[in-house]
Amino acid sequence: MALMIYSLYGFAIFFFVFWCAMWLLHLIAIFYGKYRLHKKVEDKPSDEAYPGVSILKPLMGTDPHLISNLETFFTMRYRAYELLFCIEDEKDPSIDVIYNLIKKYPKVATKVFIGGSSVGVNPKINNMHNAYQESVYDFILISDSGIRMKEDTLQDMVNHMSERTGIVHQMPFTCDRNGFAATYEKIYFGTAQSRMYLVADSLRVNCHTGMSTLMRKCVLEELGGIQTFGCYLAEDFFIAKTFIQKGWRTAISSQPAMQNSGICDVRSFQARLTRWAKLRVTMVPQVILLEPLSECMVIGACAAWAASLLFKWEPLVFYLIHILVWFMCDWILLSIVQNGSLPFNKFDFIVGWLFRECSGPYLFILAIFDNSIKWRNRSFRLAWGGRAQEIKPRIKC
Ligand SMILES: CCCCCCCC/C=C\CCCCCCCC(=O)N[C@@H](CO)[C@H](O)/C=C/CCCCCCCCCCCCC
Ligand SMILES: O=c1ccn([C@@H]2O[C@H](COP(=O)(O)OP(=O)(O)O[C@H]3OC[C@@H](O)[C@H](O)[C@H]3O)[C@@H](O)[C@H]2O)c(=O)[nH]1
Numbered sequence: 001m002a003l004m005i006y007s008l009y010g011f012a013i014f015f016f017v018f019w020c021a022m023w024l025l026h027l028i029a030i031f032y033g034k035y036r037l038h039k040k041v042e043d044k045p046s047d048e049a050y051p052g053v054s055i056l057k058p059l060m061g062t063d064p065h066l067i068s069n070l071e072t073f074f075t076m077r078y079r080a081y082e083l084l085f086c087i088e089d090e091k092d093p094s095i096d097v098i099y100n101l102i103k104k105y106p107k108v109a110t111k112v113f114i115g116g117s118s119v120g121v122n123p124k125i126n127n128m129h130n131a132y133q134e135s136v137y138d139f140i141l142i143s144d145s146g147i148r149m150k151e152d153t154l155q156d157m158v159n160h161m162s163e164r165t166g167i168v169h170q171m172p173f174t175c176d177r178n179g180f181a182a183t184y185e186k187i188y189f190g191t192a193q194s195r196m197y198l199v200a201d202s203l204r205v206n207c208h209t210g211m212s213t214l215m216r217k218c219v220l221e222e223l224g225g226i227q228t229f230g231c232y233l234a235e236d237f238f239i240a241k242t243f244i245q246k247g248w249r250t251a252i253s254s255q256p257a258m259q260n261s262g263i264c265d266v267r268s269f270q271a272r273l274t275r276w277a278k279l280r281v282t283m284v285p286q287v288i289l290l291e292p293l294s295e296c297m298v299i300g301a302c303a304a305w306a307a308s309l310l311f312k313w314e315p316l317v318f319y320l321i322h323i324l325v326w327f328m329c330d331w332i333l334l335s336i337v338q339n340g341s342l343p344f345n346k347f348d349f350i351v352g353w354l355f356r357e358c359s360g361p362y363l364f365i366l367a368i369f370d371n372s373i374k375w376r377n378r379s380f381r382l383a384w385g386g387r388a389q390e391i392k393p394r395i396k397c
Helices: 002-036 066-074 094-104 123-134 153-159 180-202 217-222 235-245 266-283 287-293 296-311 315-338 346-368
Strands: 053-059 081-087 109-114 139-143 165-169 172-174 212-216 249-252 257-259 372-375 378-382 388-391
Touching: 002 180, 002 296, 002 315, 053 066, 053 123, 066 094, 081 094, 081 123, 094 109, 109 123, 139 153, 139 217, 153 212, 165 235, 172 180, 180 249, 180 266, 180 315, 180 346, 212 217, 212 235, 235 249, 235 266, 266 287, 266 346, 266 372, 266 378, 287 296, 287 346, 296 315, 296 346, 315 346
Parallel strands: 053 081, 053 139, 081 109, 165 249, 172 257
Antiparallel strands: 139 212, 165 212, 372 378, 378 388
């Protein structure tokens, strides 16, 4: 009996301390976000201070926004860069889009690589490998198909590349788009994910997401090139992990990554979140406990129970106040990340936020109990540690 009482009190203290720590994370994210994001992009004294950058654009299929997203790479204000388009399938409709843009902007240095190679399991690495080998500059920017750049985004990223920094990445966020799915995506990236991303970056914890990331090529070369990471689906996490082990720093840039895919629906976004959660679970198994506990609805319920046991506080009142204050912190953080007016009103935010908060733990549970992953047109099985194996690999002619 005594053991049971001690255990109950032990759990209650653990939940209450975890709950307090989550408020600390909220505060760190808000202050760090305000300090770090959306700073004016400074000009270095001379143009020569800006190194050349080889930009790898892995493409697969088109969407209604692809042409305008890609066009932003042709109109960047940056001294020396080359655009290396990578397409695996020679019948891919994105090829026409690229050639039209190349015709429109003949002064921009571009190359097109069709066919990919087979250096590992990760199809994005396979797609980019030939372009990586042909890249001529000392810095590599890997940029996913749905990313939009401002004129000064590349300059902003390079400005954050200090002597000790090996990787500068953009914190994932989204462009303004219409509809509930777009609201849901913006709320997810601007609240739950930004909170962890900003805290992780401020504490120098590896949170590198590879959708828009600038790297030193010499370090990649020392590690054997991008093909070294082809055995992982989450190549981004392992690249940053290895850079850090070699003594390099990673940093986020001041502008977040503006994702602007023309395909925006709740189901495919949830499939993407579940895929990412599966990757995190196999790479860092501690998240099986940490992630659900860091969710508003879950930690709120645990802390309400703990507070009623430890301090005899009314649990329902505690829970409702907890949700309200969490909601307000998220609104503040989202406003900081957006840095301007939001494309939806407060009612849309309430609905989108409640949907995100209630569905988050459910999606995570789905991810834990299934180690198979579908990414675009391929399926994989994940093993502990993060290595992946393709299920029924497609035969390439
Ligand atoms: C009181 C402590 C609470 C700690 C809660 C920890 C919850 C950790 C959750 C997320 C960490 C940030 C993840 C951001 C990236 C998410 C997107 C993603 O999954 N991208 C993958 C695909 O591109 C990519 O491969 C993943 C990269 C990062 C993986 C990070 C693993 C989690 C590390 C957790 C360590 C604790 C962090 C504590 C920070 C306060
Ligand atoms: O089979 C594929 C799949 C994807 N890709 C390319 O890889 C990029 C990212 O693909 P998606 O948008 O489907 O996927 P995500 O946004 O979820 O990717 C993210 O998660 C997994 C990590 O490995 C990636 O680095 C990260 O960008 C795109 O540019 C896409 O064209 C391929 O080239 N081949």
